[in-house]
Amino acid sequence: MTTPHLRGRCAEWGRMSRAERDRAYDNSAAVPESPALNEARIAASREFRARHAAGLDLRYGPRERNLWDIYAAEDPNAPCLVFIHGGYWQRNRREDFACLAEGVRAHGWSCALPGYTLAPEITLADIVAEIHQALDWLAGHGAAHGVAGPVVLSGWSAGGHLAAMGLRHPRVTAGFAISGVFELGPLRDTYLNEKLRLTDEEAATLSPLRLPVVNKPLAIAYGTRELAALVTDSRDLHALRAASHAPGPLLPVAGADHFTILDQLRRPDGELTRATLGLLPQR
Template identity: 65%
Template sequence: MESLLAENAHSTIRSADPRGRWSELSQAERDAAYDNNAAVKNSAALIAERNEASGRLRGTLKSHLDLPYGERANNKIDLYPAARPDAPCLLFLHGGYWQRNSRELFAMLVEGVAAHGWSVAIPGYSLAPEVSLTDIVGEIPRALDWLAAHGASYGIAGRIVLSGWSAGAHLVAMALDHPRVQAGLAISGVYDLAPIRDTGLNKALKLTDQEVARLSPLRLPVTQKRLDIAYGSNELPALVNDSIDFHEKRAAAGAPGKLIPVKGADHFTILEALRRPDGILVDAVRRLLD
């Protein structure tokens, strides 16, 4: 596993990025630059399998489900404690461009790190257009605060590694400075919001100039905690290049963390690397606390 991870870490290849000629693109081309579902031909089948597996596992794993951490409807967290209360905990943030999906659909990821004695926490969060991205970003620290205050009562009192996929990776970058977070793993994220405002995704998000400036990790000071940044080699160029750019920005500021290109993975299959006990990203998570 170590050799495979090292090989991937040295195989960085930038993709031709349509954002380099953004002003020349049609609306359809701009939308396509961020349309992961359309870019992966079998995305519907992959999503259906993920959801089915999560539904099956969520009801069978040792867990404490639907615990409220805030006042909004989606402010609930699912806990999957390990045998030891002091075991490290992976807190995972789901994706969906901040406007779809839910924590229940990602329970299948528990098996990966749980096989190595870790606990897992999966919070939900509110979605656009019901709330703004500013509101969404603000909910993640509240989930972490709740886990710090109440986790031990449910068998989770260990160190926390924060991880997330897609929109969840963006939220990881925004919450990395929380005092309970030891380190992070951001997977397939978007780290500059400016182009998003020019796509159909913004119909729900309604991003303001202030939000683009304050909520784009590529436009903010670097948090000096370890953050590994992963992406699939077959992802859309916008996501590949955002990942590389964010890693390079952090490296230039002296922040610790690896860039992990997952060879052959697309936006959906990359989650297998966190789902399988022998997955590259499971190994990466475990090494974050070395």
């Protein structure tokens, strides 16, 4: 933990117990209502998928979870929001976030959700590679499934990290990282590393805060009731990009926690839906 953005955190982190370090990244424990919020989202997503079954389970790679769900707009040249689910790279499924497509689809956009293999079955480096593989597939086959327009690559929590890592892909026009983790070094000292098994090299090469800035629009959002570690990562990534004059707003969502922030992407009039629309020129 020696990079410039971490120097202010090192002393405090060093004084913390293992239990305190675990709590610093335990979003579920920080939001007692999270089980009910997750159950409601999963139920809504199940209903949404049942109503929009045409573009489901499109294979992009050989592993079980290497599948796309594409909810295409009527206009194949409409923009597409690609949403990568979270779960600290070790839990959750794309299917359980389908209802988030409702927000942008109300504005004539497509929405697509890629699945990816979870840790510890593969490493985080391999997960990042799978997202790039999924985007390669979308570049080559998306038009055949109604997605030929510009892509905004988004994600929440671990998906926010993966969105930041995928911003450089040539198929991506802009990005939107929501409640993400952008410095991986501290995770090695928490319960999360039992499955992630991060190495020093992975922490260095897979932390967006340690990588060259990609000069594409990237909106970065967090809830004002998020854990401090995630708030700091979002602010630091925006500051790093701003220092290089890279475009994209920092969006603190008032009153939102790590889970309720997704309401602002699901709602057609939500703050994050509006921000997504604003990442591309108006057609």
